[in-house]
Amino acid sequence: MQAWQVHENGEPGEVMRLAEVEPPTPGDGQVLLKVRAASVNFPDALMCRGHYQVKPPLPFTPGVEVCGETEDGRRVIGNPALPHGGFAEYTVADAAGLRAAPEALDDAEAAALHIGYQTGWFALHRRARLEPGETLLVHAAAGGVGSAAVQLGKAAGATVIGVVGGAGKAAVARKLGCDVVIDRRAEDVVAAVKEATGGRGADVIYDPVGGDAYTQSAKVVAFEGRIVVVGFASGTIPSPGLNHALVKNYSILGLHWGLYNTKNPGLVEECHRQLTELAARGAVKPLVSERVPLEGAATAVQRVADGVTTGRIAVVTEGAA
Known part of the structure; x- marks a missing residue:
């Protein structure tokens, strides 16, 4: 072969x-x-x-x-x-x-x-406990992992802000269903998120990028918000200031999806059942x-x-x- x-x-x-x-x-x-x-x-x-x-x-x-x-x-x-x-x-x-x-x-x-949507489901529902009506910020929203999070966020009833790099990717993010799209190459991400949320910030932030994206996340996370660390596509692993998390009352959550396959495989199966149902009704593709x-x-x-x-x-x- x-x-x-x-x-x-x-x-x-x-x-x-x-x-x-x-x-x-x-x-x-x-x-x-x-x-x-x-x-x-x-x-x-x-x-x-x-x-x-x-x-x-x-x-x-x-x-x-x-x-x-x-x-x-x-x-x-x-x-x-x-x-x-x-x-x-x-x-x-x-x-x-x-x-x-x-x-x-x-x-x-x-x-x-399998990987992208399982990761998104566990991040948004298991770790961050995303609620209908909340604001979800997705970094790299036009990428493989980010696009899955956008669709899952919309399916969960959230308002979704997508951050992308470039006009072409911005068009993809809009087509995916993002309510607000921010081109980090042409806009100030922090200012744009604050404007879009009336200064409140995002309740849940999905970050597969790390580096500067995480720095931006810490500046725009809402009171009692949750930042889910999914990966470091930027190549830079941030070192968060825990004093900042304390004074702003937000949570930093890690997600290693593969660990659920050994620690809680039944939950992986339940996630697949839900993803199959979402695909059947066209909510995710x-x-x-x-x-x-x-x-x-x-x-x-x-x-x-x-x-x-x-x-x-x-x-x-x-x-x-």
Whole structure:
């Protein structure tokens, strides 16, 4: 079979190589999956660089999120068991972690539902306890993780403010349903959020960026607001002033979604049930901005690493729906 492999760490476009390899053999509790579509995630780029918290042994195949087909014909979504990632014709995954692919979504959309929407659901509902009528601020609102949070926030009845970088991404955020869109390249984010909220600030802030975005968040979080730290796409991990959180009465919440798969897998299943229902009624629909063949995976991962994409890029195999 064909699979992309990384033999040394570096930029994805330089270190990913398409090779002919033997299909992986499932271990105990694992199943073999024919990959129908694999969604490109920022962690794929970080793993290529050797900067992710999970460091699979070299050589490895990137691709942490797939829609695949089991040997008995079931269409499922889940996370491949590294080092056998999803940018290949076949992968393996833990059977216990697989979920039925929602019928309302095609293969590329289904592949993009798992990580981003589970992360958004846990951040907004489990950690921040977002309430209808509250104001939600989403950084990188046109990206794969951010776009999911926007849709979930709207589905929950929140007023959503999206922060993006550039006019093109601003147009995407508006189309996603953001009530207010702020272009950080052309506007003062802090001033714009205060103006949009009448000086009150945002009740919940969803931050997958870190760095300057977190600094802005601390300035615009409302009384008894909640900042959910999801990731550090900027490459800079902030060091928050806890005295500031004390005097302004806000909470800083961390979210490591993968931990729920071992600590509370039943809640992951409940989240998937709710996401499937939301997809069925059209309340959420993953933004798949591009569909590329397997041969285009390395270029796609590099573009995600460079921060020039919107939504998700899906690597689709021949015959995928």
